[in-house]
Amino acid sequence: MELFWYAVLCFMLTIYILLDGFDFGAGIVHLFLAKDEESKRDIHRAIGPFWDANEVWLIAAGGVMFAAFPALYASAFSGFYLPLMILLWLLIFRALGLELRELVHHSMWHQLWDFLFGWSSLLLALFYGLALGNVVRGVNLGGFEAGSSLYDSNYFFLPLWNSSLSPLAERLGVVDWFTLLLGLIALLALSLHGAAWILFRTESALHERLRRLIPFGAILLLLLSLATLFIWRKIRPEALQNYEEMPWLWFFPLLMLAGVLGLIFLKRFSGAGKAFLFSSLFIGGGLVSTALSMYPVLLPSTNAIHPDITAFNAGLDPSGMRVANIWFAVGITLVAGYFVLLFRVFRRRLKGGH
Amino acid sequence: MEDALMYGRLQFAFTITFHYLFPILTMGLALLIVWFKARFLQTGDELYNEAARFWMKIFALNFVMGVVTGIPMEFQFGTNWARFSELTGSVVGQTLAMEGLFSFFLESAFLGMFLYGEKLLGPRLHFASAVLVLLGSWLSGFLILATNAWMQHPVGYEVLANGKFVLKHFGELFGNPWLWPAFLHNQAASLTTSSFVVAAVGAFYLLSQRHEAFGRLFLRTGLFFGLAASVLVAFPTGDWVAKNVVRYQPATFAAMEALFETEQSAELVLIGQPNMVEKRLDNKIALPGFLSFLTYQQWNMEIKGLEEFPEEDHPTNIPGLYYAYHIMVGLGTLFIGLMFWGAYLFYRRRLFAYRPWLWLVMFMTPLTYIANLAGWYTAELGRQPWLVYGLLRTNQGLSPVVSAGNTLFTFLGFVGLYVLLGLTFLALFGKIVYQAGKAK
Numbered sequence: 001m002e003l004f005w006y007a008v009l010c011f012m013l014t015i016y017i018l019l020d021g022f023d024f025g026a027g028i029v030h031l032f033l034a035k036d037e038e039s040k041r042d043i044h045r046a047i048g049p050f051w052d053a054n055e056v057w058l059i060a061a062g063g064v065m066f067a068a069f070p071a072l073y074a075s076a077f078s079g080f081y082l083p084l085m086i087l088l089w090l091l092i093f094r095a096l097g098l099e100l101r102e103l104v105h106h107s108m109w110h111q112l113w114d115f116l117f118g119w120s121s122l123l124l125a126l127f128y129g130l131a132l133g134n135v136v137r138g139v140n141l142g143g144f145e146a147g148s149s150l151y152d153s154n155y156f157f158l159p160l161w162n163s164s165l166s167p168l169a170e171r172l173g174v175v176d177w178f179t180l181l182l183g184l185i186a187l188l189a190l191s192l193h194g195a196a197w198i199l200f201r202t203e204s205a206l207h208e209r210l211r212r213l214i215p216f217g218a219i220l221l222l223l224l225s226l227a228t229l230f231i232w233r234k235i236r237p238e239a240l241q242n243y244e245e246m247p248w249l250w251f252f253p254l255l256m257l258a259g260v261l262g263l264i265f266l267k268r269f270s271g272a273g274k275a276f277l278f279s280s281l282f283i284g285g286g287l288v289s290t291a292l293s294m295y296p297v298l299l300p301s302t303n304a305i306h307p308d309i310t311a312f313n314a315g316l317d318p319s320g321m322r323v324a325n326i327w328f329a330v331g332i333t334l335v336a337g338y339f340v341l342l343f344r345v346f347r348r349r350l351k352g353g354h
Numbered sequence: 355m356e357d358a359l360m361y362g363r364l365q366f367a368f369t370i371t372f373h374y375l376f377p378i379l380t381m382g383l384a385l386l387i388v389w390f391k392a393r394f395l396q397t398g399d400e401l402y403n404e405a406a407r408f409w410m411k412i413f414a415l416n417f418v419m420g421v422v423t424g425i426p427m428e429f430q431f432g433t434n435w436a437r438f439s440e441l442t443g444s445v446v447g448q449t450l451a452m453e454g455l456f457s458f459f460l461e462s463a464f465l466g467m468f469l470y471g472e473k474l475l476g477p478r479l480h481f482a483s484a485v486l487v488l489l490g491s492w493l494s495g496f497l498i499l500a501t502n503a504w505m506q507h508p509v510g511y512e513v514l515a516n517g518k519f520v521l522k523h524f525g526e527l528f529g530n531p532w533l534w535p536a537f538l539h540n541q542a543a544s545l546t547t548s549s550f551v552v553a554a555v556g557a558f559y560l561l562s563q564r565h566e567a568f569g570r571l572f573l574r575t576g577l578f579f580g581l582a583a584s585v586l587v588a589f590p591t592g593d594w595v596a597k598n599v600v601r602y603q604p605a606t607f608a609a610m611e612a613l614f615e616t617e618q619s620a621e622l623v624l625i626g627q628p629n630m631v632e633k634r635l636d637n638k639i640a641l642p643g644f645l646s647f648l649t650y651q652q653w654n655m656e657i658k659g660l661e662e663f664p665e666e667d668h669p670t671n672i673p674g675l676y677y678a679y680h681i682m683v684g685l686g687t688l689f690i691g692l693m694f695w696g697a698y699l700f701y702r703r704r705l706f707a708y709r710p711w712l713w714l715v716m717f718m719t720p721l722t723y724i725a726n727l728a729g730w731y732t733a734e735l736g737r738q739p740w741l742v743y744g745l746l747r748t749n750q751g752l753s754p755v756v757s758a759g760n761t762l763f764t765f766l767g768f769v770g771l772y773v774l775l776g777l778t779f780l781a782l783f784g785k786i787v788y789q790a791g792k793a794k
Binding site: 048049050052053055056058059060061062063064066067068069070071073074075076077078079081082084085088089091092095096099100103104143151152155156157315316317319320321323324327328331332334335338339341342345346348 | 414415418421422423425426428429431432433434436437439440441442443444445446447448450451452453454455456458459460462463464465466467469470471474475518520521522524753754755756760764767771775778782785786
């Protein structure tokens with residue numbers, strides 16, 4: 001039961017990043033590379049029918065976390081209070097930037113919403129990387145400071161940053177150099193992912209520039225990822241324990257490697273969708289690898305006093321969730337159907353100049 | 355009330371009030387768009403399809419506002435009400451997760467197809483996508499009401515030694531006697547508002563002579579759906595809901611009616627101000643015996659007054675609850691009156707030229723939103739002082755780690771942002787309406 005719902009939660013969050021991730025990436029490309037109306041329109045139409053349904057994965061994952069692991073939901077959402085509020089604002093501006101732009105035909109209106117759409121997309125990509133960094137680094141559960149605990153065992157509260165910006169200090173912040181590193185990786189990976197989606201879905205004038213930039217971005221991504229892996233082992237020595245016990249798990253990091261190599265050598269592959277396949281392998285492989293490394297921990301504790309929040313102490317009620325197994329199975333099948341339908345209806349690539 | 359609790363409640367109340375303005379229109383308008391598309395398929399008359407396309411634009415704007423203001427609601431259970439979430443997640447987490455999994459995906463996926471895919475899908479499939487958006491939005495209403503119904507009247511649960519609620523009987527969540535009356539009442543209210551909006555836009559087009567065809571169609575459609583909906587929201591659905599309140603939340607019922615003392619043949623107060631110091635109503639106009647009659651269909655039935663319940667179990671804001679309830683009922687009555695009058699004028703073929711009614715329907719449309727909100731304030735102020743009625747008090751559910759200062763900060767942020775969003779929405783709504791009616 002614990003394993004099942006842990007897997008479900010990680011699966012839903014991974015799908016969310018794979019899907020809404022290309023929306024953010026497209027927004028980032030829009031911000032830096034789309035200088036004329038035609039390119040902007042290409043990007044809008046490439047993500048327009050999908051972004052809202054993509055975003056729902058976040059809501060649904062949040063709901064599943066609430067139901068399956070209520071102690072984690074309560075702890076994480078209240079502990080990361082300000083970052084979550086910032087996330088809400090970014091999601092609001094991203095959505096409005098997309099949907100309100102075309103409602104008024106005036107260049108100032110367009111400039112305003114383009115700015116908001118682009119920057120909120122960028123900050124969202126950065127933000128999710130920061131979030132991953134926080135989850136992986138752990139938090140000061142129980143608010144243990146100077147020998148005593150401020151809160152109950154599974155609660156914490158993080159300020160946005162601490163004075164040293166270090167992930168090893170006693171007082172942690174949401175932003176430190178480790179989480180920023182992961183933020184940078186996310187930003188890079190999702191930019192590539194968005195660029196790949198644009199290559200897949202459109203025949204835009206942007207293609208040439210994107211095809212030139214992607215390999216460079218991918219090289220940087222590979223280097224940063226390798227660096228992070230080493231740093232992570234230093235911060236959390238037990239990070240690779242699951243892998244040592246079950247070596248077949250290395251399959252998933254290998255997918256990551258295949259993905260990023262594919263992007264580096266993109267020129268060798270033909271077909272509009274290859275870049276997107278590779279970026280998906282990297283992101284999907286990366287998130288699954290992280291989850292596999294952390295299982296069963298959901299939110300680590302950085303102090304020795306209060307235990308990690310794991311799938312086994314996060315409030316899962318096995319008898320109550322037994323019925324959830326059923327409705328979840330039904331629901332996720334339906335959802336898969338909707339997405340297959342949605343992507344099939346809009347499968348034709350958008351010609352330039354539409 | 356300590357600051358953290360007050361700001362937490364204020365923030366939730368404010369954000370849900372603003373958010374809900376949008377689903378009110380989404381749910382009812384989805385039905386009306388399906389109606390227009392169906393009439394188009396049946397008759398082949400292009401006007402219906404143009405009407406659907408017009409309302410699609412409004413729908414898309416309204417929907418995105420609903421989505422962006424809705425996400426803070428899901429998050430807020432965890433951010434500001436963490437203890438509530440920790441204790442009740444195994445129960446209400448399920449209905450909330452189901453809302454995400456079953457309704458939001460359905461709505462969003464098919465709205466994408468509906469808004470972007472008319473040419474790709476063809477008329478029949480386009481219609482089908484409209485129906486699925488309708489289904490998704492109503493299912494969303496149903497599931498969120500299942501959550502609220504459990505909070506108002508908990509069923510199917512067991513409480514563990516540590517205070518945690520666990521679900522024992524999943525089916526009881528949906529068989530909750532509180533749920534169906536509340537859901538049907540809520541949908542009728544949504545349809546009332548949406549009908550008024552459609553009729554009001556029609557009235558505007560007729561008064562300004564900007565689009566005669568739309569004017570007549572919207573007015574007709576809004577009138578007939580509005581007539582049905584405004585009656586249904588009162589009888590039988592409103593009646594069913596009130597009977598649930600008197601049965602399962604008698605203290606709330608007493609507060610709603612400002613009934614301080616138990617009465618044998620209780621009077622129905624039409625107007626009056628609750629005087630909390632002297633425990634009576636000032637300037638009262640009331641119908642003797644009618645409250646007992648409406649509630650139990652007998653004149654001589656006893657209705658419990660607030661004196662029967664310990665003060666700590668009284669709703670925390672009795673005048674607020676009383677006024678919310680009376681505003682809702684008063685406005686609802688006016689809506690029924692307006693709709694019947696409109697139907698009469700329509701029957702006499704005078705409606706489209708009768709300016710007083712056209713002006714009235716435009717001005718009364720914002721009041722339908724107020725009536726909807728007043729209804730929800732009745733429900734939620736009525737639920738106080740409980741988060742889970744009779745089992746968990748509001749002050750027990752707050753997040754232990756979030757300070758009053760942080761809550762006030764984010765609350766002020768929401769107020770500022772939402773004022774801007776609201777103004778933007780109104781301006782864009784007006785623009786869409788105004789521009790669609792180029793002098794025809």
